[in-house]
Amino acid sequence: MANKVFADPRSALTGLTHDGMTVMSGGFGLCGIPENLIIALRQTGVQGITVISNNAGVDGWGLGLLLETKQIKKMISSYVGENKEFARQYLAGELELEFNPQGTLAERCRAGGAGIAGFYTKTGVGTLVAEGKETKLFNGETYVLETGLIADLAIVKAWKGDKEGNLIYRETARNFNPMMATAGKKCVAEVEILVETGELDPDAIHTPGIFVDRIVKGDFEKRIEQRTVRQRSTTTRENA
Amino acid sequence: MAWSREQLAQRAAKELRDGYYVNLGIGIPTLVANYIPAGMEVTLQSENGMLGMGPFPYEDEVDPDLINAGKQTITALAKTSYFSSADSFAMIRGGHIDLSILGAMEVSERGDLANWMVPGKMVKGMGGAMDLVAGVRKVVVVMEHNSKDGASKLLKTCTLPLTGVGVVDLAITDLGVFAIDKHGAAPMRLIECADGVSVEEIKAKTEAAFVAALG
Numbered sequence: 001m002a003n004k005v006f007a008d009p010r011s012a013l014t015g016l017t018h019d020g021m022t023v024m025s026g027g028f029g030l031c032g033i034p035e036n037l038i039i040a041l042r043q044t045g046v047q048g049i050t051v052i053s054n055n056a057g058v059d060g061w062g063l064g065l066l067l068e069t070k071q072i073k074k075m076i077s078s079y080v081g082e083n084k085e086f087a088r089q090y091l092a093g094e095l096e097l098e099f100n101p102q103g104t105l106a107e108r109c110r111a112g113g114a115g116i117a118g119f120y121t122k123t124g125v126g127t128l129v130a131e132g133k134e135t136k137l138f139n140g141e142t143y144v145l146e147t148g149l150i151a152d153l154a155i156v157k158a159w160k161g162d163k164e165g166n167l168i169y170r171e172t173a174r175n176f177n178p179m180m181a182t183a184g185k186k187c188v189a190e191v192e193i194l195v196e197t198g199e200l201d202p203d204a205i206h207t208p209g210i211f212v213d214r215i216v217k218g219d220f221e222k223r224i225e226q227r228t229v230r231q232r233s234t235t236t237r238e239n240a
Numbered sequence: 241m242a243w244s245r246e247q248l249a250q251r252a253a254k255e256l257r258d259g260y261y262v263n264l265g266i267g268i269p270t271l272v273a274n275y276i277p278a279g280m281e282v283t284l285q286s287e288n289g290m291l292g293m294g295p296f297p298y299e300d301e302v303d304p305d306l307i308n309a310g311k312q313t314i315t316a317l318a319k320t321s322y323f324s325s326a327d328s329f330a331m332i333r334g335g336h337i338d339l340s341i342l343g344a345m346e347v348s349e350r351g352d353l354a355n356w357m358v359p360g361k362m363v364k365g366m367g368g369a370m371d372l373v374a375g376v377r378k379v380v381v382v383m384e385h386n387s388k389d390g391a392s393k394l395l396k397t398c399t400l401p402l403t404g405v406g407v408v409d410l411a412i413t414d415l416g417v418f419a420i421d422k423h424g425a426a427p428m429r430l431i432e433c434a435d436g437v438s439v440e441e442i443k444a445k446t447e448a449a450f451v452a453a454l455g
Binding site for chain 1: 259287297304307311325328333364366374402403404405
């Protein structure tokens with residue numbers, strides 16, 4: 001059994017990067033992003049990357065770090081509103097952008113990883129995102145053909161992992177990570193807690209180790225975009 | 241008097257039903273959570289991968305792994321479940337969510353919706369809006385009736401790039417409530433006016449064709 005465990009994020013990317021490559025990067029906003037592997041990708045200096053990620057980070061963090069160094073050629077995303085450098089590069093024509101509806105993006109990754117070349121969805125029918133795409137009637141309703149996505153490399157973040165590459169995510173930090181893990185020709189996972197094989201409950205594993213080529217324990221900042229709190233003095237209704 | 245933001249949220253909350261699974265958009269729709277009637281059980285879905293969204297956390301409960309689709313910190317409830325984005329949109333696209341309440345820039349009298357893009361301005365993206373309007377059983381939009389220069393946002397045909405075609409069931413504006421037959425079999429109906437607002441005033445401020453069907 002080949003060893004999947006790497007000592008640090010930089011070495012975990014050794015031999016997996018090349019100019020013009022496509023990278024899937026998990027996370028929603030800054031929640032559940034592979035923050036250590038993004039920094040390591042920046043350190044490789046690899047250029048002309050197409051990044052598939054729901055969002056584009058913020059200035060100075062997450063994928064914003066790769067925008068700063070102009071390593072990203074194109075983004076495939078559903079929402080990119082939190083990043084001034086992104087807007088600047090896009091408006092200056094330095095950065096290509098392909099918007100996908102969020103559910104379509106998730107399903108494109110799921111399909112790609114599952115060997116499904118394309119699927120029909122109602123999402124986006126009659127809008128800009130359906131332009132130039134094949135449509136088909138099913139039960140009297142129009143659906144648009146969307147294709148599966150595969151990347152040269154997927155970088156994902158999980159809460160716990162074992163030496164086999166089995167992964168468990170935590171709360172809403174799961175998001176795009178499980179599908180992207182399946183859709184990378186190579187997948188590198190970073191985890192908060194790395195345990196011995198056998199220590200995870202097999203019934204609780206979200207991503208089986210077959211999808212994960214390399215695993216590395218990271219140190220995490222876990223930045224928060226919108227820290228929103230309530231005060232104990234006020235009465236707030238629980239949406240129960 | 242036109243309805244305030246809070247009044248719009250209160251009016252939208254009247255569309256909730258006991259047992260509903262509901263997705264609330266960013267802005268005024270988020271405020272709807274504050275007006276869930278006492279005794280009614282409504283489960284809020286957040287498209288980043290959570291069902292059963294609780295209130296905002298106290299300072300000492302803040303958890304960076306637990307956010308809503310607006311990227312705000314949030315809390316869980318006893319009934320909460322977490323899942324991937326693919327499963328989340330299986331709920332949404334698959335018709336398992338009862339109600340979506342979201343904002344709008346323009347709505348047409350046939351229920352077309354535009355709420356994600358203004359050509360010439362920096363476009364942030366559609367996020368999950370196109371999936372929500374395509375898949376959720378009932379779509380309610382909350383919007384201003386007129387733009388700042390007075391132009392009607394309820395139109396015969398939307399001028400902005402669309403989020404969905406024939407997707408809106410109910411449009412709640414600061415002047416009134418409009419029911420739309422998204423299959424196009426019946427004209428748009430004005431079913432309620434804001435307090436002190438007349439049908440004539442709404443007619444004068446609306447480009448879209450509608451019939452008054454109050455009460």
